[in-house]
Structures are given as C-alpha cells and as structure tokens.
Amino acid sequence: MIMRFAISIVLALIVWQFHAVAQDAPQSEPRHDFRYAFSAIDDATFDSDLRPPLPATATMLKDPSVTLLQNQLLLEPSFTLRYHSRWSLASSVVGLADTFHGLSAADFNPPAGYPQVVTSLNAAIEPYTGTRTQFRVKETYAGLSAGDFDFMLGRRIVRWGTGYAFSPAGVLDPPRNPTNPTDRLNLNQGRDMVKVDYVRGPHAFSLVWSTSALAPAGSNLRDTTAFRYNILVHGFDTSLIAGDDRGGDAFGGLTFTRVFGQAWELHGEGAWREHEAILLGAKYTTTTGVSFIGEFYTPPNIPYYRNMSIGPTAGRQHYGLIYASKSRLRELPGWKQWDLSASIVTNLDDRSYTAILDANRRFGNHFSSYLHMEVPQGSKASDYGATPYSAATSVGVRFQL
C-alpha cells in the first residue's frame, strides 16, 4: 500500500516535470505561415462645378457645370502564404462598384428632330452615369528564396523611387499622382514581371523584366528591362538604375536617402531619359511629432514625363510640394484618434496649384472615417487649373480586418 502510494507520487512528479520542461521549451519554427488582410471602403466623392469633357453636345448643357457624386465601394482582400521560409504565394485584389449621380440627359437641351445628336449625347455622358463594377488584380505572384537569391514571378507593385509626390527614377512604379501620392483607395496595379534579387552583405542587385502584354488598355506601358544596384554606405541609402523600354528609350537613374541628426531626412532622384529629370526633397520632424516634407522636381517636356494638360512646346517644367502631417493629435483633448495632413502641389511655371487636405479619425481597432479635399487653382489653360472641377470632396468609411 505504502509502496503503491510512493510509486504514484514519483510518477506524478515525473509527469509534472515533463510538463514544466515542455512549457519551458521555446516554440519551433512553423512549417507554414499565413497572413491575410481585408479592407472595405465606401468612398463618396463630390466634384463641384464639374466641366465634363464632353464633345460639341456640351453647348447644350442647361447649366455651365454640374455637381457630380461618385460613390465607390471597394472590397480589398489580400493574403500571403509562406512555406518553410522558401516558397511564397501572395495575392491582392480589388472589387470595385462605381456609382454616379448628378448627370443625366435631363441636364441637356438637345435640338429636337435630331435623334443622332441624342444618341451621341447619351454615349458621351454614359461614363458619368449608372453603376459600373470592376475586378482588379493589384498583385499576384509566386516567390522562391534560395540562398542569397530571391526569385519572383507574377504581378507585383515595385517602387524604386524615393520621392513622395514625384519620382523620375521610379521606372517600374505605378503612375504617381502628386495630389494622391499614397493611392489612398489602393487602386494601383502592379506590373507583370520576372524579378531576381541577389543580396550579399551591404550589396543588393535586382534584375527585372516586365511585360506589357497583360497591361490594361490605354496604360502606355512597354516591355521594360531594368537593373538596380543598391547599397547603404555611411548612412546613404543609394541606388543606381539602368534599363531599357522596348521600342522606346534606354534610361538611367540614381536615388539616395540620408538622415541627418534627429529630425532631418534628405532624399533625391536623378533620371536620364533623352534629357535629365531631377528631384530633391527633405523631411523635417518636430519634437511634437509634426512632419514636413518639401520637394522640388523638374522633368523635361517629353512624352514620358508630360502631363496631359501641358503642351509639347511648353518646355521644361518645375514643380514644388509642401506637405505637413501629424498623426494622433495627443496634445489636444479628444483628438488622439485623429490624423491630419495638408499639402500644396504647384507648377512653378504657370503658378497653378492644388491644395489638398486630409483628416482621418479612428474608431476602435477596425473602423476609420476620413475626409479628403482637393481644390485646384489656376487659369483654365494651366497645369492644375485645367482640372475639370473647382473642388473634389471625398468622405468615406473604412473597415479593416
């Protein structure tokens, strides 16, 4: 009896010890790893005094301009699956439902007895009416990591530029809109490519071949081969870029960023494609957490860099950006969940500009709401003055999982 009791105690102690060791043992690396994200955005944009780009039928408009409401509902799931830290598969897509209000045939006075004019008018205003749905593949790619090499095949957003609003050296970047540089609705799509990276110590080499075969119609893309060498030396994060657009230009580029002291960051880009394009920028952070970014950008007036509103004989252009932002206004009671930013993008040659204001408010861990305003100013023939509305105001709600 006593012997059995003693054996039970010993067995219990042994089990307890194993359990303690198991709890103490660190976790081993998992074989699979899966990450996902989901975002749903409902964005309503009011274009005030919209002058729609209509053909001659615009002379029949009852009022010289209209206020157009565009409501966009976006569903954006994404995932990445990694197997043994070597193989990876990732995808990010956008489902978009676009609804317009505010423009219809009733806004026009077409001449009676000319049905072909009415048909032409309906075709012209059709893009600004009704509901349209789209499915966009932002990224879908497979990757393999082998020693110092990384291989990637598929559609991927790759940004080599360092600028905030402008990026002449971003030869693979999606189109950068200076009034919306962060692509706030995540609508940018990547390019279809094969990419190889080799990282050895401080040196990194990237080789990319991108095809335009599957690019959206009207995207103006060509097959591109590009090479980048990147190194971090004495705090300078520097890249040299070279490549060629099939049927187009060969190009070269240089980028750098560096932090000085506690508060300053400098960045710059230089690109050569027929002529040089230069970007110089700086960021300053105050002790209260306010960030300021200033950029100066000068591109040559060639088709690759030219805005649609700039004529081919206008010569080299010069642009400036000033941007200020503060995340989480903790210093103000009740404003901790708010982020604010404001910026002005200007064409220094024709003195037109667009002022942009963003306010974002968080609700808990999953919801946020925002206000985004753009107000272009300048003559009707100027770069930003040619924008066909007097103000664009967007309000929206975002859910993230």
Place this chain on the structure above:
Amino acid sequence: MSKINCILRTFLLLFVLSFLLACALVCRAATPDAEALLKRSDAYRNGWPSYVLKVKITHYESGKTDEEKLYEVSQKGTEKTYVEFLSPREKGQHLLMLGDDMWVYLPDTSRPVRITPLERLNGDASNGDVARTNYAVDYSAVYLRTEKLGAENCYVLDLTARRKGSTYQRILYWLRIEDARPVRAEFYLTSGKHIKSASFDEYVSVGGTSQLRRWTLYDEIRHNSRSVLEYSGIAPRELPDKLFYQGRTDRF
C-alpha cells in the same frame, strides 16, 4: 632589544599595508561595474543572438482599454531588428532597424521610407521601445546608488545615449542586485523632459533562460495613459541576413 623593535616595526608596516590593501579591495567591490550590469540586464530581453517573438501592446486611457496592437519582432545581433505590424489597421506595415538607421514600409507607398529618430517616438509605446532593446549598445552606464524599491534591493544606473539611434537621451535604470534583473526605468528626452516610466512586471523561463514577459510604460505627460507590452512566442531562430536588407520590398 633593537632586534625586537625592528621585528615589531616590520610587523606594523606589513599590517598597515595589508589593511590599506584590504580597504581598497572592499571599496572597489562595493562599486559595481555598471557596464557589466547593463549588459547582464539586456539578457532578459535578448536571450539569444538571433530570435523571434510576438509583442502585444495594450494601451489604457483612464483605466479603460483604448487600443491593442500586435507585432512580430525578428532580432539578429544588436544591430538588426525587423518588426512586422499585425494589427488590423496596420497590417502590411514593416519596420527595419539597421544600427542607427530605420525604415518603415507602408503598403500605401509600397516602398521603404526612411524615418528620423524623432519619428521613432510616435506612439505611447514607441517604435524604439519595440525595436531597440539592447541598452548596453545604445547607452553608457554609470552607477548612481543602491536603493530599495518595494521589496527589491536595486542598483540604480544612469544611462546616457551614446549613439544617434538611441530612442531616449537618458534613462534611469533600477536593476535587482542579486541578478541584474530590470525592475524600473525612467526615460528622458534631450530636453531633459521626463517622458515615460516603466515597470518590468513579469518574467518567464524560456529554454532555461529567464526572459521578460510583461512590462508597463507609463506616460509622464498624460498621467492617465499607460501601455502594457506582453511578449510571447519567444524562441531562438536562425535568421538570414537578407531579411534585414533595407531595399527589399518582398516582405512577408
């Protein structure tokens, strides 16, 4: 007689020399090696040369839960830290620290963005609190005094930033005498402002080493605000150097 005097004088001389030597040794022993203590205390948050862990930060405002954030941290040596943001609102963001340089990768910009030291202080628990945990590398230490803090007898060290990448300019650091385990800290900016305090609340044994499990950051500006940092999934891991490459956009 003179012979006895000679012997006595020799004895006295030897006794005085021994006494002085003993005093010197005792005094030296009474002043602890601050740098060694600091290095020993870092082992409670950096148990291996290369490791991963998850960090959950719960922010409280006026006693109520205000926000929760989740991170996965990969650390290699004292100079390389990679942080992945896992909270719903921050998914897709990454932070990379290489020595004094730091980049944040934002899905909006789809590229690494260089951030300044002042930008690291954003948040109740700053990026620096999560990414920089090797105080012996970032700070020089001086022993101040011995102090009893609650039930713990502690050495108090004065840490001064010695590199640009240090999150704070100065830290007052309380370490338990018996094992250099962190007990409390006070954080100061370059202006001398006391910005945060910390209490190191809970430790856990992982693979035979005692590791910090939970600590609390108290906001000394907004006194009703605090953040609790909880570590889990702490494990040594072989991490490739290319995980810490600043230009790599192929993140997780």
